Amino acid sequence: MTALSHYPAPTGNIIPEGRPVPHARMAPPTYSIDCVPDTDADAFFFRGLEQHGILLNQAQIQAVRHVEGPLLTLAGAGSGKTTVLICRAAYLLRVRRVQPGQFLLITFSKKAAEEMRERLEHMPGLENYALSAMQVRTFHAFCLRLLRINGFEQEILSDSRYQQIVFKKIMLAMGLQDTYQPEVLIALLSSYKMAMITVADIPDKTPEEKEVKRIFEQYEQWKIENRKMDFDDILLETYAFLQERENVLHALQRKYTYISVDEFQDTNTVQYAIVQMLAAHHRNLMVVGDDDQTIYSFNGARNEFILKFHETYPDAATVLLDINYRSTSSIVGLGNAIIRHNVQRKRKTLLATKISDVKPQYVKPATSDEEADWLIQDMQRRVAEGSCAYGDIAILYRTANNSRALIEQLILHNLPFVDYSGSDSFYEQWMVKPIIDHLRIAQERRNFEAMEGVLPTLYIGREQGMRIIQEGEALQAKKWPLIHLLGLPQLKDFQKDKIKNRIKLIKSLAEMTPLAAVQAVRSDFYDAFLETNKRSKLTHHREMLKETLDELEASAKRFATLEQFLYFIQEVAEKRIDMQASQRQRDPDKISLMTIHKSKGLEFELVYVLCAIEGNMPHSTALEARQLGDIRVASEMAEAANGVAKGLDGAAKTAAALEEERRLAYVAVTRAKAELVISSPAFYRGKKAEPSRFIVSAFTDADSGVTSRPAQPAAVVSPRLREAAGDKAVRRATETVAAWVCGQAGCKAWSRISTPQEARRPAKSCPLCGAGMVKGQREVPR
Numbered sequence: 001m002t003a004l005s006h007y008p009a010p011t012g013n014i015i016p017e018g019r020p021v022p023h024a025r026m027a028p029p030t031y032s033i034d035c036v037p038d039t040d041a042d043a044f045f046f047r048g049l050e051q052h053g054i055l056l057n058q059a060q061i062q063a064v065r066h067v068e069g070p071l072l073t074l075a076g077a078g079s080g081k082t083t084v085l086i087c088r089a090a091y092l093l094r095v096r097r098v099q100p101g102q103f104l105l106i107t108f109s110k111k112a113a114e115e116m117r118e119r120l121e122h123m124p125g126l127e128n129y130a131l132s133a134m135q136v137r138t139f140h141a142f143c144l145r146l147l148r149i150n151g152f153e154q155e156i157l158s159d160s161r162y163q164q165i166v167f168k169k170i171m172l173a174m175g176l177q178d179t180y181q182p183e184v185l186i187a188l189l190s191s192y193k194m195a196m197i198t199v200a201d202i203p204d205k206t207p208e209e210k211e212v213k214r215i216f217e218q219y220e221q222w223k224i225e226n227r228k229m230d231f232d233d234i235l236l237e238t239y240a241f242l243q244e245r246e247n248v249l250h251a252l253q254r255k256y257t258y259i260s261v262d263e264f265q266d267t268n269t270v271q272y273a274i275v276q277m278l279a280a281h282h283r284n285l286m287v288v289g290d291d292d293q294t295i296y297s298f299n300g301a302r303n304e305f306i307l308k309f310h311e312t313y314p315d316a317a318t319v320l321l322d323i324n325y326r327s328t329s330s331i332v333g334l335g336n337a338i339i340r341h342n343v344q345r346k347r348k349t350l351l352a353t354k355i356s357d358v359k360p361q362y363v364k365p366a367t368s369d370e371e372a373d374w375l376i377q378d379m380q381r382r383v384a385e386g387s388c389a390y391g392d393i394a395i396l397y398r399t400a401n402n403s404r405a406l407i408e409q410l411i412l413h414n415l416p417f418v419d420y421s422g423s424d425s426f427y428e429q430w431m432v433k434p435i436i437d438h439l440r441i442a443q444e445r446r447n448f449e450a451m452e453g454v455l456p457t458l459y460i461g462r463e464q465g466m467r468i469i470q471e472g473e474a475l476q477a478k479k480w481p482l483i484h485l486l487g488l489p490q491l492k493d494f495q496k497d498k499i500k501n502r503i504k505l506i507k508s509l510a511e512m513t514p515l516a517a518v519q520a521v522r523s524d525f526y527d528a529f530l531e532t533n534k535r536s537k538l539t540h541h542r543e544m545l546k547e548t549l550d551e552l553e554a555s556a557k558r559f560a561t562l563e564q565f566l567y568f569i570q571e572v573a574e575k576r577i578d579m580q581a582s583q584r585q586r587d588p589d590k591i592s593l594m595t596i597h598k599s600k601g602l603e604f605e606l607v608y609v610l611c612a613i614e615g616n617m618p619h620s621t622a623l624e625a626r627q628l629g630d631i632r633v634a635s636e637m638a639e640a641a642n643g644v645a646k647g648l649d650g651a652a653k654t655a656a657a658l659e660e661e662r663r664l665a666y667v668a669v670t671r672a673k674a675e676l677v678i679s680s681p682a683f684y685r686g687k688k689a690e691p692s693r694f695i696v697s698a699f700t701d702a703d704s705g706v707t708s709r710p711a712q713p714a715a716v717v718s719p720r721l722r723e724a725a726g727d728k729a730v731r732r733a734t735e736t737v738a739a740w741v742c743g744q745a746g747c748k749a750w751s752r753i754s755t756p757q758e759a760r761r762p763a764k765s766c767p768l769c770g771a772g773m774v775k776g777q778r779e780v781p782r
Helices: 043-051 058-065 081-094 110-121 139-149 160-173 182-194 207-225 231-244 246-255 269-279 329-339 368-385 400-412 433-443 448-458 462-475 481-487 493-509 514-532 542-556 562-583 630-641 650-669 693-699 719-724 756-760
Strands: 071-075 103-107 135-138 258-261 285-289 317-321 323-328 351-354 361-363 393-397 417-419 591-595 604-609 672-679 734-742 750-752 773-781
Touching (some): 081 103, 081 110, 103 110, 135 139, 139 269, 160 207, 182 269, 231 269, 323 329, 329 672, 329 693, 368 672, 400 562, 433 448, 433 493, 433 562, 448 462, 448 481, 462 481, 514 562, 604 650, 650 672, 650 693, 650 773
Parallel strands (some): 323 351, 361 672, 393 591, 393 604, 604 672
Antiparallel strands (some): 734 750
16 A cells, blocks of 8 residues: 555646635524414424424425425425425324325335434324324335235346346347347336337337347236336336226325425436326325436436426425535535526525535546546545544546546555445446457467457357357367357358457457557457447447547556556456455445435535546537437437427537536535535546536636625524514515527527517527527526
């Protein structure tokens, strides 16, 4: 391990010179003790909460007191949404005398459901209530329970590995072994089903589409024959069942007088349809979520369900929870400054409750490897000084590929960590492993395990190819056993030439540097193989493949010989296995590693955000969203079916994708409670990199809910005293207007929509750059 010493911070600054650090304004300390006088009929409830340390602010009280009709609660990051959900449930029970069995609270994760049940049990005054009758469940748990009660006995396919094996067997029977990645097919099928698109309606215009559709049909038939259901089926079967059995639906509608939905921004089409059916009778539907944290569109989450909630429920009330209790004013201010640039959102600016002299830190290392080196040293220094423990730290990144250099350094330094991004090593990824297998054969020509990994790149089935090699070796061992593949029956001359050329290539790799060897494999055949391979066509974007292989080159560049590189890969793999075993032990003092997507809903004292650069944040796939891959077809079909994406051109799709990428940056920043470090390498995979526009733009344009100097804590003065003193709120002298906004990245052109004729125009070109403009909003002086 490197000796602990002060490691100088990387040089460079990503903040425009002279720009102040944004700080959120401080929230006034107004709580229920001020807002709820003792003369109110429900004052006893709030006094009880106060005695247990639960102090609700005015907006939270408004949400808790809402009883009749639909309610949209916009809950900003760290604004106490879970507390509001729990307190409202307790309010309905104690004040409104609602029976526990009449209440349904739906959330997305088992952990969240368990936390809510536990907190309800400890709420003051609920000791004598039969809380077990209250339904606090995930969507899947609620739907599965309903199906079981009504006679559905199918076994649930809960093991993803088993599900992948089923797909592999189906492809093997169809002669498509190694043609597609099972996990990619599963994700694609899920995206269709959650958009309520049946297998029969899946496109089948191209040969690949027909092939994939047949695989899906075989999978659905296998489930029927074996009496199985997967997680998507639980939701779809529930929806179909409620449509067919009106008597059951009506009974549920009468039973559940009050329905609350947590994390509403994550709701997909079928989930929202089920909720609407259940709430149709009483219409006492409370949804809680944050459109600024909609980051799961690839899983079917629909931002417009929040944005257009009032179109579905015109009489809905809206409550804005805009006070952040999690983070310091500088972190909240940075989040505000990032997200304010989005157009398709509910306008809100979060206030802060904590002030700190520690501002977000911005560093600019030379490369990803220097970024990992510096981060290791910085964490070690902080822990050694006692300013934090390893368990206080989270390291976030846009994609799992960003973690390669860091994980290697953590392993080699024996630092404790938990990797929440997945169990597979970078070098075991399906698009990386074949190249490594070629290098292994070059280093050890009789490595039969590596030979098996090479076969698919020669369009030879693993089982058939290995059988020919093993039979050939049994008769006469060869120096290069791959030569036995020439004995495959019915091989054409060009196929034999490919096998010979591949062996020749592998032989030549032995004398190359690792970087040159990887580049040789890519240029000779592998990049072209991925371009034409069917499994590649089903990935999100071909740029993702290039990104992964570029990361492999960045790793290989550090070593002089193949032997060193392959030894290092083996060493990392062995230490990773050892660390995974130790990670199963319950030790909270471990660094948390995860993608930004995985981090939503979590919070940490210290957060490092890696690789905040253009091409990664926003990701290159978002910058080229007009060229959406096949895996996006399902969501586009669902949007068209719901009237959302009709008429959207490439520029509009890019704008929508960029807004989701900006929401990702916002989520990353707002995970930090006390300290935040953002890193933007100057060079990324050998190319010059610019800092993320999302960070840079936070320090540009006029003030919008942030202050240019550290905010000071507001004086603790009762609202009643302020009212007596004649204190008045100062309103901002601006208004929000409809506008055409250019969808081209980097173009800031916009024009006001001031006439009905202009509002009805279906499309408009930008006068500056010629790209398509989209309808949005702008804030202008009154």
